Amino acid sequence: MKNNEQATGEAASRLIDQRILDLGGWRGETLARMRALILEADPEMTEEWKWMGTPVWSHHGIVCTGEAYKKAVKLTFAKGARLPDPSGLFNSSLEGNTRRAIDIHEGEKVDAGAFKALVKAAVALNGLPAKKR
Numbered sequence: 001m002k003n004n005e006q007a008t009g010e011a012a013s014r015l016i017d018q019r020i021l022d023l024g025g026w027r028g029e030t031l032a033r034m035r036a037l038i039l040e041a042d043p044e045m046t047e048e049w050k051w052m053g054t055p056v057w058s059h060h061g062i063v064c065t066g067e068a069y070k071k072a073v074k075l076t077f078a079k080g081a082r083l084p085d086p087s088g089l090f091n092s093s094l095e096g097n098t099r100r101a102i103d104i105h106e107g108e109k110v111d112a113g114a115f116k117a118l119v120k121a122a123v124a125l126n127g128l129p130a131k132k133r
Contacts, residue, residue, distance in 0.1 A: 012049040012056075016066075019055060023068050026106045030073040031055070031066055034104070037112055038064070041119035061126040063119060076101040083121045087114035 007015055016035065020028045038057050039045055045063065048056040055066040062078040077083060080090060080100025089110060092101035104110055 007049040008046060012047040015049045015053070016047055016055045019053070019068075027068045027073055030104050031068055034066060034073065034075055034110070034115070037110075037115050038119050041116035042123050045123075057119075059123045059126060063122045063126065072103040072105050074101050074103050077118065077122055079122060079125050082125055083118055085118065087111055087117075089114055089118060 020032045020035070022028075023031060035055070035057075042059055042063075044059055046058045048058055050056050050065075057063045057066075064075050064077045064080075067074045067076070074092065076093065077090075077100050079098060080093070081096065081098050083100070085100070089102050090100040092103040093099050102110065102115075
């Protein structure tokens with residue numbers, strides 16, 4: 001599977017595993033840690049691989065994406081501007097009307113409880129599909 005292809009579920013999870021391995025160092029460790037927190041916060045989360053090789057976590061819509069740059073690992077919440085952030089985790093893309101991001105630099109740690117609360121709030125904001133009777 002090429003980087004520019006899209007994948008969901010098991011195939012996407014394998015691509016994300018590979019991205020973490022390829023990154024290595026603090027960026028790989030950071031992405032792996034944040035991914036684990038996302039999956040702990042919502043065990044029903046779906047992993048996806050989109051847009052030229054971007055890890056995406058979705059539950060009834062996109063919750064967040066995880067990108068790695070030279071100096072930061074960025075977690076962008078699709079509807080971040082509408083999420084409560086009492087711990088002030090959002091530190092990037094604050095000027096936008098919709099998205100908000102958390103940039104994590106080498107040596108920085110993100111409060112796990114506060115981050116999982118953001119993930120849960122994002123899932124709740126996406127809402128639930130109509131229930132089957």
